[in-house]
Amino acid sequence: MAAKRRQTAQQEHAADVATYVAAGGEESVQRVITAVYAVTKKLDQWYARQFADLDLSQGEWSVLAALARAGDTCLTPSQLADLSSVAPSSMTHRLDKMAGRGLLERRPDESNRTRILVSLTKEGWNLFSAAVRESNVVESDTLRGLSTSERHELARLLEIVIDGLDDIEA
Amino acid sequence: MAAKRRQTAQQEHAADVATYVAAGGEESVQRVITAVYAVTKKLDQWYARQFADLDLSQGEWSVLAALARAGDTCLTPSQLADLSSVAPSSMTHRLDKMAGRGLLERRPDESNRTRILVSLTKEGWNLFSAAVRESNVVESDTLRGLSTSERHELARLLEIVIDGLDDIEA
DNA sequence: TATTCGAATTTCGATGTCGAAAGAATAGCA
């Protein structure tokens, strides 16, 4: 299968960068950004397949992950919509479905009755954990070409980028 | 605005990694993968805003980019659907709209009349170029914390990962 | 040649998402 490929992923990536540069982008920028998106695109495809096994859409995954990352703190539908990059009105039905499956619970906020507090059930956390452990397999495989020190270096460089993300929109 | 932030992006990232590790992921893997997604998530939000100025949805952008990357080679709707990670049936209407705007042209394949060949018009390429040049601004800003040699190192490490992407699905 | 299988596109009904507006409750201020 891989033998039939006309171009290696590397060559394809180089050609993509050349296209963006020809359109007016800077090479040192496009080389990095294009590479980042090449990786996430492949990962997204694998996630979609694996999540289908768990009866989980990408949208439902993002809700699960947001709640898991929040730990003990409950989140409101609006916060979940924001964290999931979706319109608040879309979150209503999504939460309905997930609550129906027993993955999360909703209860009114005692201190502010316009709000609803959403939290993960034990079953929801178990599904989150199962998804993480399954994903870790292909993620680990994705990084298998890097040594331990290279992984650290890659993480370090990306974290420098993350550090600067907050101050841009101005 | 940034002063009101409770956590830095860095701390948030560290907490996210800790959550994935607690759920069963490996730290050296999650640190990299989570960082990659933190970057693309922010970028996606900016793209969405900038593309709105150009009257361009993310889906339309992916078609534009796929055609631009293909250069002189025409692509079929099925290929575009594949490259855009969308169902072939969804591509029909998307191409209708874009052709209506004069961004692309469709013509039957003389050698195989079940196929349709899609190509970018001059106007389509101009819009692609405008989008690339606009995007390059925030992309460049995103990488401003990295020196030239660090950008090269980051690109090099990501390209190692890309090189291994093809041989995984087995 | 005739037939069957496969590939590419489109149509169709169901579902998910969006933006705008409505409804409910809080917060700030005279």
Add this chain to the structure above:
DNA sequence: TGCTATTCTTTCGACATCGAAATTCGAATA
């Protein structure tokens, strides 16, 4: 207190997307 502005959620209609079926054409085989 009474009024206004704001926040949060949901409802609603419009549109995009999906998977399955239908259609059309090409390719392989008997």
